[in-house]
Amino acid sequence: MTRRSPLDAPPWIKLSLIALVVTYIAIVVLLPLGAVFTEAFASGFSSWMAAVTEPDAQAAIKLTLLVQAAIKLTLLVAAIAVPLNTVFGIIASWAIAKHDFSGKALLISLIDLPFSVSPVVSGLVYVLLFGAGGWLGPWLEEHDIQIIFALPGLVLATMFVTFPFVARELIPVMQSQGRDEEEAALSLGATGWQTFRKVTLPNIRWGLLYGVLLTNARAMGEFGAVSVVSGHIRGETNTMPLHIELLYNDYNLSAAFAVASLLAGLALVTLVLKTILEWRHGDGLVARGH
């Protein structure tokens, strides 16, 4: 793709533009990333020392247990929300990409809607529905069902914010692959399900993996929406991102950055996998902004 364009003629312009971009990305992106690991390591080591030499090791153990509870909760929420949204994403893109119907553009816009809603508003809508002062609140209380300030609320809020990712990724991939192969399989006598499994799925698997990856990253890192529905009960409804805030507000910076570094590690793994996917299977993906 190297082009001889009049725009990149003199090397000094090219070099200074590259230098500018490298500096910009370094300041905007690399600096915060570096800060997470530096703070986590610098204070993490000293706090590790403190925990060992601390006569009151009880406090340190309690802290670790709370972090472990937050990690478990985050994994649990993602383990429920990600598969559900993945299945939905596949079903929705099958309906949208493989069929013609009026109102398709509207449906796609509605699926995209959660992208443009503030995470805080996403959490709020569930509080208004299921919270103590909400519409279904009294009924839920009567039947002893808790959604807000409990796991179901966290899962719902996470599902709302990660709703569009898989469908967004799969619809263009499925559309670009057309319907010929499916129609051929069907005319040869395959059932709809066989056609999906043997023809469509292999074609979309990399796009699907990409979508699941993005869904998972957002699900584990979501803050605003879960913050509203969580109630911040330590050890019970505090996910990892929420626990970071709690530690930070307690002036326990070392622990806050230690947890943050775990999530930053997850983000880096996500980026590496994403880059590998784009490299190896670029034609099975559709490069776009989100």
Place this chain on the structure above:
Amino acid sequence: MTFKRRSAIPGFGLTIGVTLFYLSLIVLIPLTALVLRAATGGWAHFIDAAFSERAVAAYKVSFGTAFIAALINAIFGVIVAFVLVRYRFPGRQLLSALVDLPFALPTAVAGIALTAIYADTGWVGSLVAPYGIKLAYQPQGIVIALVFIGLPFIVRTVEPVLADLGADAEEAAATLGAGRWRTFRSVVLPEIMPALLTGFALAFARGVGEYGSVIFIAGNMPFHSEIAPLLIVTSLEEYDYAGATGIAIVMLLASLAVLLVINGIQHRERVRRGL
């Protein structure tokens, strides 16, 4: 909505049914509940809650900082996209991957990291503090966080358009004697403008609603550096459901307006390209 089936592929009824059901359950019914909630409280009450002095100040902070951040990203985003598309240099792939980091990094992590850097005692904050410049715990801190969050939106929307844009028109312009800057301004810029506006709108909308990365660095002073999403959370914590709902409706309308603008841009672009 009427559905006409014109595809030989089966499963339409089932998949569209599941799609509409799930969409309604997770997204549409909860959002409708928000709107109805605001409506049942009465118009006057809604106006009071949504446009209290403190709420209006918070909108100004949210919309103002999101606009400035999107503007900064629009300028640098185009340069980043241009360099990534046109030039080949060692580390280009890494640079391209880093652009996506703000999508992948949890907002709370970004928030505490940025605060650590730009606070008076931080790496950057301590460099500018002697000159009386404050970055964190001020509106400018919010802009810093939103520049981080918004970076990928502009780059990733402009990049594919720049890549598709052949060098022919530019070469023609250059042959006709246009300088590099003039070629960029009158040949490249008009081509990427729709994508740039779309990216700007996306970054702006995300910035207005952003919460996690902002609240740590903002300082959250009412009437000064308090963002609208935080005011929703504060209202909720005080059991002021009407206040929270009112502000949320204003923000929801703002994001719908941005969505409409984006759809309008893309529609015009499709018409222009004759698709």
